[in-house]
Amino acid sequence: MDIRTGKRLSDIKLIWKGSGGSYVEGPHIYNRNGWYYLLTAEGGTAYGHMVAIARSKNIWGPYESNPKNPILTNRMSYASLQGTGHADMIQANDSSWWLVHLAFRPAIDGIHFIGRETCLTPMRWHNDWPIVNDSGQAVILNKTIPSNYKPSTIKPFSTTVNTNFDTSFSMEWVYLRNPDSSNYDIHLRKGWLALRGNAFHLNDIDNPTCILRRQQHFNFTATTTIDFSPNTSNEEAGMTLLMDNRFHYDFYVTQSGQNTVLELRYTLDSLEHVYKSIPLPKGNVTLIVKGDKRNYQFYYQLPYGKLVFVGTLNTRFLGTEVSGGYNGVMIGLYATGKGISATAPAFFDEFTYVPSN
Structure with missing residues (x-):
């Protein structure tokens, strides 16, 4: 793609159809330890939202779907966060890994009227696959972010x-x-x-x-x-x-x-x-x-x-x-x-x- 004009310079090539969920979107590609990882959002942005991942030795594929997909979802749960998806993997300065993703908080009877919010969920690597929060779910921990992670300009969530x-x-x-x-x-x-x-x-x-x-x-x-x-x-x-x-x-x-x-x-x-x-x-x-x-x-x-x-x-x-x-x-x-x-x-x-x- 020509980054100045947005014009496509090569043919479209299908490299992965997703893990089986609907509405496969928001792809990210990473390179780690000789693997290319393709991270996607699936299931729509409501209660069925989820994150899936595949890997390949070649950026063009074929891609192997993680047998434990989805690696993150709160579907079919009573968790206080729902609609977890649209993720990105990041590595902090201390070498720890995190998944930054979207979610929403239902109010009463499954109704949500506050928009999708940005969340951080811990992850780690095992056999060159990401493991998210050891449970595949995001939860509200109410933990204080370590001071070396916090930007000096951030406003507390409770700010007037x-x-x-x-x-x-x-x-x-x-x-x-x-x-x-x-x-x-x-x-x-x-x-x-x-x-x-x-x-x-x-x-x-x-x-x-x-x-x-x-x-x-x-x-x-x-x-x-x-x-x-x-x-x-x-x-x-x-x-x-x-x-x-x-x-x-x-x-x-x-x-x-x-x-x-x-x-x-x-x-x-x-x-x-x-x-x-x-x-x-x-x-x-x-x-x-x-x-x-x-x-x-x-x-x-x-x-x-x-x-x-x-x-x-x-x-x-x-x-x-x-x-x-x-x-x-x-x-x-x-x-x-x-x-x-x-x-x-x-x-x-x-x-x-x-x-x-």
């Missing part, structure tokens, strides 16, 4: 994320598809993020004005303060918990008649319903979402006011097993004009994400 929108977005923030940068402004009001809604909504497979970060923990609290004065009932802005364009929960400010209102809405494929609508005075309102394995709870607070409970929505309906296709809920901020460009920007004063036990 506080985004002040005073400079630029940090790397954990992502957009939906191809953003229109003119709809995102951190200079219009100092210390605030201004989002201007375009014609696209979160239901559309397009580029609505939306900025998101991943839900990384079952238990968390996410908070933002919004200042938004919609001019029409088409205009709305607020927080969203989004699996995809068909499955999301929205907590937003909009206009209803002559009033500004705060609404909680769920979109579950063809079912869309405003669960609660609450009149608001003009000015800022703080939006709070608290999550656990079973539910998302929604609250709001006016300046110098009490915390007010709005409602509860179930996490399972944003799970991959219900929505299908995608992995991992995103939480973030959005604005839309729902069919036309919004006339008023929505201002957001920081976003805080606090994990908890």
